[in-house]
Amino acid sequence: MNLKYYVSSIGLSFFAKAIGLINIMLIIPLLVNNYSADEFGIYILLTQLITIFGVLDFGLGSVLINEILFFRNSKQFGKIKEIIIQSFSFLLIVSLVLTLLTVFILFILKEPKSYDFLPDIIKSAKNLDLFKISVVFFLILPFTLIQKIQFGFLDNAVFHFVEVIQKIIQGVGIFIMAKNTYNIFDIVFFYYSVILLTDMLNGIIYFFFIKKPILQSTKFTRQNLLPPLFKKSFYFFLVSLFFFFSNTIDTYLISGFGNFQMLKDYDIIKRPYEICMVGIMIIISVLWPVFGEAYQKKQVSKIKMIVRRSLLTVTTGLLLLSLTMFFFGNEIISLWINQTKEYKVYLFLIVGLMYLMFSLGNVFIAYLNSANSISVQVIIYSVMTFIGVPFKIFFIKSYGLDGYFIASSIILAFLFAIPLYYQYSKKVKKAKLESDT
Incomplete structure (x- = not known):
């Protein structure tokens, strides 16, 4: 099982990362030459925000890896099914709350150009630009759990397969947009939209096809597993x-x-x-x-x-x-x-x-x-x-x-x-x- 895990996971992961590197090699020169230092900087700042998901998921993703490893080895598949559904549902609610909060804030705020203390590149954005990016960004949150679940099962080949698709679409799309000097905020929106759609695809393939027989045949334990999970995830x-x-x-x-x-x-x-x-x-x-x-x-x-x-x-x-x-x-x-x-x-x-x-x-x-x-x-x-x-x-x-x-x-x-x-x-x-x- 370890050999299979290594071959499938490392092989596909390497392929996906290689495509990501090709994207960088092709896209960064375009951004450097076609956009100002401010525009290039804002692209880097906004796309790196994806690392905050480890904070927004309250540590649930990390603790799920160990919990699923433990329950899998002890054959407690009912508890696995329960913690997956409860954790995903909780983060879905969190993402919807954050999305609604963003809509409310952007609704009561003036356009960025009205605030003198903001950098010029931010002033050039419209509320609609920030709204689109924020909504897609927060909707990604619950789907970040899926990769952690796959890690727990020592079965994340599907994620890396979908990651290959993600990198290809991102690379081609951003290359075309940068070549034609699209608005930098539209490029960031496209970047996160592709992540959202491919994360959803990963979940559909994994839970409705790969793990469907196990999850369908497993009964709920009817236990509220979130409180002990939160204690460990803190x-x-x-x-x-x-x-x-x-x-x-x-x-x-x-x-x-x-x-x-x-x-x-x-x-x-x-x-x-x-x-x-x-x-x-x-x-x-x-x-x-x-x-x-x-x-x-x-x-x-x-x-x-x-x-x-x-x-x-x-x-x-x-x-x-x-x-x-x-x-x-x-x-x-x-x-x-x-x-x-x-x-x-x-x-x-x-x-x-x-x-x-x-x-x-x-x-x-x-x-x-x-x-x-x-x-x-x-x-x-x-x-x-x-x-x-x-x-x-x-x-x-x-x-x-x-x-x-x-x-x-x-x-x-x-x-x-x-x-x-x-x-x-x-x-x-x-x-x-x-x-x-």
Whole structure:
């Protein structure tokens, strides 16, 4: 089962991510050359908001992975059916409330151009632009659970198949729109509309065809499983909240305490590293459920072996990329965006170090999540947020984009990767002692 999971999940996921990379390689140069720095910046800011779903789902998605793994191994399919329906229904209500709230706010507000404190690019938007984006954005929320459910079943090949379709449609559509210089807000609306429709398609295929026999033959338990789920999901919610503020907020810090041109350079510099990160995050994404199964069976040696191999793969990949970028980075970027760029070469090594610390930390997080060791992550992320945000602001204001990358590397090393390694070591030692008794 693990082999089947690895082959189907990693294969399709890699294919989807490869298409996503092709999209980036084709679309970013168009956005850079056809739109202003402000328009490019607002596209980056709005499309990165998708990471907030880990906060808006109150941590339910994350806790569902472990719950479904447990109920699946203990053959309690009635409870699986119950938590799926209850969790989805709850998030559907939340998304509808947020949508209605958005409609109300936009109804009583004037057009953005009436507010002098807003950036010019936001002033150019109409309430209808913001309304369309907001409605589609919030309706995606309940469907984000489906992928987490598939992770719990070790059966997310359908998601990655649909993800391939999603990336193709997004790539072709945004390429055509950017080529013809469509309104940047219409491009963002299209981006989220495709995600909503393909997430719905994923749910239809999975629940009405793949899992239909199991779910139809399973009786309801008639238990209200949400209260205990919320108790477990609270820490996941806090982790997601602090993760959002400590990482996603970076783009807002750069544009707010720097400028949109700095944000544009930030996005261009980091894009080549995302090629390597695609492979790394594919590996990390399948670790959680694999660790979960090994943790429940107390297979400590297997856990340690997987961690060692993952760390070696991550380090080797990013080291090779960083050296390549150090020697040829400016030439690669200039050729890619069809503009001459001269970034400081040492910056490529710092960016590589930043991604390395982030990736190593996420390997340890995959294990800690599978072991329900969440409270310590809340502490780590909260410290990262309260210390990291002002630290980054100071470095951005003092040293510009160089300062941001230096500050991020320091924070991710000393407040993220090292503390997570320490917690992983403690947890593994404890699991070994339990398996020996």
